[in-house]
Amino acid sequence: MSSATVQFSLPDSSIFQFPPSNEPETLPPPIPGSTLSAPPFSISASVYNGALDARVPITIACVYAATVTALNAYNRKYGNKPWKISKTKSFFWFVVAHNVFLAVYSGWTFVGMLRALQKSVSNPMGPAGLPGTVDSLCKVHGISGLGNAVAYNGTASQWVSESPSVLLSSAGTPDPTDLGRLWNEGLAFYGWFFYLSKFYEVLDTAIIIAKGKRSSTLQTYHHAGAMMCMWSGIRYMSPPIWMFVFVNSGIHALMYTYYTLTAFSVPIPQSLKRSLTTMQIIQFLVGASYAALHSFVSYTIPVQVPDLTASAQYTASAAVSSVAAVASSAGFGELVKKFLFRAAGEGLAENVNGGHSIGQGAKGSSGAIQYRTEYQTVQCIDTSGQTFAIWFNVFYLTPLTALFVRFFVKSYLRRTQKGAKGHTTKHGAAEKAGKDALKGMEREIYMNGNTNGHANGKANGHANGKANGHTNGKANGKH
Template sequence: MSGPSLTLRLPPRWLFAFPPDPVPLALPPPTDARTFASPFPIDAKLFNDALDWKVPVTIGAVYATTAIFMNRINRERGNKPWGFSKTAAFHYFVLAHNIFLAVFSALTFVGMIRALAHSWPGNRELYIIGKWWPGLRTQNGLAGAADALCKMHGPRGIGDATYYDPHTHTWLNKNPNVLLAANGAPENSDVGRLWNEGLAFWGWWFYLSKFYEVLDTFIILAKGKRSSTLQTYHHTGAMACMWAGIRYMSPPIWMFCFLNSGIHAMMYTYYTLSALRIKVPQRIKRTLTTMQISQFLIGMTFAGLHLFVHYTVPVSVPITVTETISSAISSASAAVASVASEASSAVAAGATAGLMDGLKKALFRAAGEEGLAENVGRRTREPALSRPSSIPGHQIRKQTHMHTAYQEIPCIDTQGQAFAVWLNLIYLAPLT
């Protein structure tokens, strides 16, 4: 095979087990990044406690039950507004509520765009806001794009991802230069993949925002109006889908956050203008409705494709060649090797850590491993050298050459990731 390729095939049946395997737990965002991808740390226990399945189930059930009950009360009252809904305090609350969600949704939208820009494997061709960004064309075609969107951990670069193997219950990678953390999980400080580049942080807060958004319903009920079944279903389902996507670190949840936050930024801006009694043209309302339906169609297609995508990645396969040489030649070679080793040790002793890191970065970049180059400084591994073994009068020299082969891997790795996909498909179908 001449290079990476992408194919579509039916997913294996074992991916669709219910309930899905609870491992691995979601990985908290970087704790010391202090960038837009992770502006401040989130406690690991708090992060995963909020992702307990009981949280969305309990809040969703209480919300739906309360909305149904209040609909009945309002109907019995003749759909008259409640007294407090006519106060200035309520008006300012509604205004602050809409402004907050408009701003937060816009920040999440920017976070998702930034995450994609930092993980996309394209050539750095676009100069925007004083910085070079990857172009749309990837170095490895569709396979390179699939790798960037399917694998969310590890450094950027096809074949460099860290993924969870559900059969061995361990985190693995195809590149020996990519190291794991001491606990066997992906390095918290790795950059170049969607999770650490913003999805873990902004996705988690966006999940929590789904609980806050139910205030939309209670604002409607306070005005004496009826909360539609569709609205109740939308809010309850959004809680469950966001929970599943972040809890199981399912790749398509990036698109859910991206589209939904973008639509919400515009929608809550519209609600803010309405609360300020600023008239909005009717065509803008229709455009927002069209965009909402379009996000469901795009989301369903994008999420569903993940189940069928398989692609190949380059892996280094060792090929050992055995040679028998005379002891005289072997002795000469050993002497040369000894001198070279001593010289190398002297140079290494005099070199600074910064110089070595710079050299490693240059070598990785020269090999096209931009993602690994960005992670140099804390996770490089020196390859082991094979030593010759000898027999009387001769020496057996084994030389190991690394050959690049292409191995097919699936886009979706775990039952939890698959569960999040088909849960989103079930949820979006009635809305569409």
Template sequence: MRSWLSSQRPDMPSVHFGLPRRSLLKFPPGSQPHTIPAPPAERSWLQPFTIPPKLYNDALKVQVPITIAAVYAATVILINRVNKKRGYKPWAISKTKAFHLFVVLHNVFLAIYSAWTFVGMLNAFRESMPARSEMHGNGLVNVVDALCKVNGPRGLGNAAVYDTNADSWTILNPEYKLGPGNTPDPTDVGRLWNKGLAFFGWIFYLSKFYEVLDTAIILAKGKKSSTLQTYHHAGAMMCMWAGIRYMASPIWIFALVNSAIHAMMSQYTYYTLTALKFPIPVRIKKSLTTTQILQFILGTSLAASHLFIYYSIPFPVPHTVTLPPLASVVPSVAAVANATQSGMGSWLKKLALRAAGHEGVAANVVNANGTLFGSDGMRAAEAALGKQEVRYTLEPQTFSCMDTSGQAFAVWLNVLYLLPLTWLFARFFVRSYLRRTDPKAKRSMSHSHAAEKAGLDALKGVTPSSCGTTVQRHHQTPGRRKDGDGQLSGNTHSNRRVGVRGEC
């Protein structure tokens, strides 16, 4: 294991990296520990309600995301076939004002929700990070500890850690105790789980089920929902489920960064403006795609790094030490001991009388000096027999960012899910924005048409519900008209949108 930007001294905190422990590479992952529900909190705009613990854990049963993902995928396949038989004509409901209003409100709601989640997660992240006073000397180790261990009290070495060997939670710092049921105390403050990840992360997980309405909107317009989009939404459900179910620390990355992309970078605001027919400049589309690519690269790298990071903290470890006779250590006691060596017989006689129940007689036994026994006899015994003492020495205790196979599974699942999306975004970006070098093509086509032409080859069939950049193509025979929803009436047209939108 190699040291990384940290002290080599064993009595100083340090950060290392190395290969994951073999016990973490287990499939299916272990079911322990059970998820700690979000703690109750005072009602505020950030946490307006408390999630009942039973509901919290019931929603995290593995049957929930698997069933919803399977039903979602089967429904998409079925309606895709129906739309194909209908010639990809919009359904009547998609042309109503109520449907158009629903699309706008749907995107406005998701934009506001994403902003709320981002603010909540940002606040949790800020309050969980080491204070400025804690950053001197061991700043790196403090940050790593705060990001890797999300349960327990605040402070280096105070985290609640799940010991897979003992199948129980533990806190190494004796000043802190576990809560009811020997689990992390819900009143503990200062770490990510209780500060907001448990609450906002759980709701973010549920939002992945709601987001399938994006696909419903596309299908209602008579369009095809691609296999990529189905993979995207179903994968997002499973990734967020695994992260929250196993309390994997890197899941904060997706809850924080992805909500920021949706809110601060105006992704759902972008969809709202599109639904309201506002023109979107190509540079905005390009910036959204660039941001998504950076999100995937940084998020994937940071999440994967949790598998390889270790850190050491010196803890006081008790050792039992046998002391030499006091006569050889303390000169004053040695004098007393030497003076009483000849009186050991009297002292033993005193002990024998006490053992026989003759306390009164024992009290009158005198020592070698002809006086009653005092503390000198006891000291003589200690000097003769010696004694043991518990002493503490600082020894490094090494921790991994991943405590359980479930946490490692959540990281691997998210990484494997994001890698294809990262490649997809990069390919789309190159074809849409970097390979437009023909001046004639630039004069003959608008920027959006040029981007769309390349994007169709790269991302055929991906809809705006799964994209951060949207481009359109209309093939219209002369004389055809557009209806009120911007769709071409008749069967001799094609209206496709291409792009990608990433989630956890």
């Protein structure tokens, strides 16, 4: 018998489509109390899908970009002077509350997604091996177990289950009470709120502008792009979106905790900020690579298919037995039995029980339809929407990653040239170049961060210094 395998292959061209198909509709999370993994409170299906209407993120992103452009021009016109409100106590406490809220919310999301992953991702050392792990990450609907997923067939425009034991709901969709896959275990719930949080995070930019600073083009692009990327991942239920929800929420929990402490002038080693920046950059690189990989992965799953030969033999056997019984009762005896069994074929019992393993019949163990196990190759990604979400995220992250590479290359070449004069080793030059690259990345992402905030604090007074130390570094590298 064959066994499940994982391989790399070129994706089907049919899933590369723009604009992507609107099918299927996004499935809301389970109703509270329906399963052990159900969310703590319900979200109306109309509200859930209404927020995922494409017009919502597009409109907000456009308004955000236009507003930032106008306010940048205003600050430039008036010499980048801090607004009066930024020097008030109420503004300071607003900034603190904003930071605390995002730190707690991000931690809550991280813990929720961690639990979902623990329940959903199959151990590669388990019975299903690596194919089981790949299947648990590629297919987010259905129940746990290799071959037990429910996937959307774009050609037939319907949800399909390859396992007779996994049934669809009366509406023809994955059952909301199914457990063991990422969507119902938490991604549908935590991912949706994480998508909404990208709209709230634009307050980071508002705080910076209120301090008289200007939002860079990169930062504006970053916030607007994060809205669209999270929308596409959740709207089309794209498998790799879990990584951005999980990893980014963990980094944000650390970042906003850091900013909260900074607002109160708590001394924090510079190396910590450097570590957070490094984590964010690694997230860009690993996240984009991981997402792109999904388009090129396929694997085999065990599929229960009707065994027509066994079913026919089963039917013939049942008919023979029935007729033989009638014949015997009618007095034809052994002569008629021999004739009937000869007509059905010799070795009937051996043929029915031989070959591939026979699964449960459509009508149970006594039903007429018998099943055998075959191995079928499936793609990791099923729909054009999932593909669109993957590559939208990849293209969004590319400029951010390229920025780091540019800083690194420039710094490395500069350090190498200086090293030739000052006898600095290449190893030392590369190390210094890496630090310079991180500093440059921080300047672009964090917008005149913590150090400048403390400097401004000395000029404006201790109370305002607390706010400056917090707020001037608020252009976080979102997503």
